[in-house]
Amino acid sequence: MVTSYLGLLEMRYGGQLSDEARRxxxxxxxxxxRMKRLIDDLLQYSRIESGPTDLTDVDMGEVARATxxxxxxAIEDAGAVVTIGDLPTVHADAMQMRxxxxxxxxxxxxxxxxxxxxxxxxxxDGDDLVFSVSDNGIGIEPRFHDKLFKMFSRLHTRDEYPxxxxxxxxxxRIVERHGGRIWFESEVGKGTTFHFALPVRSASGPExxxxxxx
Numbered sequence: 001m002v003t004s005y006l007g008l009l010e011m012r013y014g015g016q017l018s019d020e021a022r023r024x025x026x027x028x029x030x031x032x033x034r035m036k037r038l039i040d041d042l043l044q045y046s047r048i049e050s051g052p053t054d055l056t057d058v059d060m061g062e063v064a065r066a067t068x069x070x071x072x073x074a075i076e077d078a079g080a081v082v083t084i085g086d087l088p089t090v091h092a093d094a095m096q097m098r099x100x101x102x103x104x105x106x107x108x109x110x111x112x113x114x115x116x117x118x119x120x121x122x123x124x125d126g127d128d129l130v131f132s133v134s135d136n137g138i139g140i141e142p143r144f145h146d147k148l149f150k151m152f153s154r155l156h157t158r159d160e161y162p163x164x165x166x167x168x169x170x171x172x173r174i175v176e177r178h179g180g181r182i183w184f185e186s187e188v189g190k191g192t193t194f195h196f197a198l199p200v201r202s203a204s205g206p207e208x209x210x211x212x213x214x
Contacts, residue, residue, distance in 0.1 A: 039188035048173045058094045064120050067101045078112045085121035091201045096174045103167040108135035112148040128197040139188040
């Protein structure tokens with residue numbers, strides 16, 4: 001509502017405003033839009049925290065391809081090439097798996113370097129299925145490693161990279177809700193790989209539901 005009314009003011013009276021007044025209005029619109037994005041992310045985190053989890057067999061290859069299709073504008077703008085490996089089917093919440101891969105792939109696109117390359121792959125590790133999203137981007141400095149998955153953590157200014165600092169916190173919560181874990185490896189200037197491990201489960205059975213209860 002705030003953004004809408006500010007837009008109406010600018011449309012109807014913008015010609016009567018001074019340059020300084022228009023600059024103030026721009027700050028107000030930008031602030032209200034950032035607040036909306038932050039509220040949306042908080043609501044999303046809250047739904048993961050407390051909402052019911054709808055477990056189904058989820059083809060992670062299909063999820064990855066759909067995610068890349070949704071992000072095609074950002075991927076094309078960055079000049080990135082995304083390669084999707086042979087990903088297995090997991091017993092999980094399909095919407096949350098899509099959000100998880102979307103957050104990780106969009107991060108890889110956002111923090112890209114020259115000739116960006118992103119690879120989504122998986123491997124079996126004992127009782128876990130380990131998924132990886134690798135990039136050759138700017139990397140993450142060691143001093144930031146402890147804060148990366150915390151809510152509202154930002155390693156860069158908004159002018160450098162947009163975002164609310166909630167994406168990786170949401171990703172971590174999704175993985176934990178599925179009884180898994182998430183971590184990363186990174187080298188500054190050479191790229192980052194995010195890994196998340198999900199337990200291997202059958203398509204049905206009480207053990208699958210039990211691990212997802214709060």
